[in-house]
Amino acid sequence: MTAEALREFDDTTLPNGSRGWTSFVDWLCAQTDSAESDWLELKSEIDPHAPTGLGKIVKFILGAANRDPEVAGRHLSGHALLVLGIQQGHRAGVPSVEDHILEQRMHKFLGHEGPGWDTVRLPGQDGKELLILIVNPPKQGDRPYPCRADGVGVATGDIYVRAKSQTRKATAADHDMLYRRGLPVSSPTELPSISVELTSPLSTYTHDEGAVDSAVSGFESALLYDLPSEVVARKEAAERHRVQVKNLRNSGGSLAGLELFKGQDTFGLFGLADTRAQLAALRPIAFPEIPTVRSMSAIAAKAQAFSHIEEDRSEDQFRSQVSDYIETLREALADCPDLVVRQVATKFEVLVSNTSDEPLEDLTVVLHIEGPIETLTHLSAGRARREEDMPLAPRTWGPRPRPKFDVTSFSNYRGVQPFTPAAPHVPGPNSATARTTGSVTLTLELASLRSREKVPIHGDEILIVRDSYVRTLHGTWEARARNLKGVLSGKITLAVSDPVDITDDLVGALEASRQEGILVVPSKDTA
Known part of the structure; x- marks a missing residue:
């Protein structure tokens, strides 16, 4: 049985069928004695035929049957299990015994109206069997079950109670509980019934840290791409490659050492695609007189100088800006996955259904979910723009257009936004x-x-599961209404879907944050 399967054992209901019981025993074999509780006891070396073994079986059955119904109902729908034959993580087994023989021997201890029980058997070692005794759930109205005969470890008249991981004689508090349990079940006015269902998906979210790291490294390379030293380095690399090819061809040598560039566009490989296009365009054109070309170049240069501001940073200054930006961006990465989840995940939705004919007024339902689950506040794109600042990438290298004076453009500067009064929150019905x-x-x-009636209720939060191995969560709910005399309650089982990969959304948001200074997941329509 895999580690994941072990963690998925559902202790709310009895195992079902031979496969279910086999999986349950596999789970037990991986546990220690600490797995014992009020609903489970393990015995390794015990002989059901011997008085000592029979006494231990009788004591457990009586103790399990004398439990508080509310406490017992938290596991296996109230049942209790005595598992005989698991020894040091193996199915050692115990001597086999038929049900009718076991029933005859226990009858004098349990009596005609004793607790109900059943058995499940699985193969053990050396002809032995793994014997599992199942004790029926206690319920309100059950009287105490005393021991009705003397035996090894048990005495007539004694009342035993299974408490936590031991079966012991009843205390005064236990007698009080059994007295209350034995009171007849009242017949209150029938309450209306509702159902509560989580209809939004429940997931864990993952991302590829390597892909995110590569994307950030790519941002750094893109910023440094147009630096003069980088351009010169690419041209020198292209020239070295051209000379190598020429020399090999002139000498009749093999080009095997250059297989890296086979079938590739050399200009494009070294970032010279524009140069290639310019050279191709030069061939068919008959250029005018050189002076004319120079004159046009001079005019273009003057126009460039008038409309643009020349780069005023040194390469070292620009590299320092890029280094600071990348360092700050990497420091911010730890919070980015949750910020992305807050934008791409679905806000929770709970469907509340009235399954009765009685209307309910001013209904309040409190749903409590146990386990590795948290809530995150959902972020719309607008809220993300206001709240989630990210480091801005430095201005790209090279001349930049001169700014045009425009009164309305002041609101576009980061940190200066047009004032919009916040609308007060008015809760709906x-x-x-x-x-x-x-x-x-x-x-x-x-x-x-x-x-x-069925009514879906939407929240502003996202439910997120933090453990990627968890596939099921459990919850309880209580409901109260103004016209309801009493409290409605119930249980809910929640299925956790497969992990959702947000790598693409995270990388896209980081890419956008370079210029925007905010972590906003790009729209699928515009990405």
């Missing part, structure tokens, strides 16, 4: 809020829920 405290609590408020 239905609302949802979320709170994270190691688990998640969602509070849903509905003005009304008519009979047989």
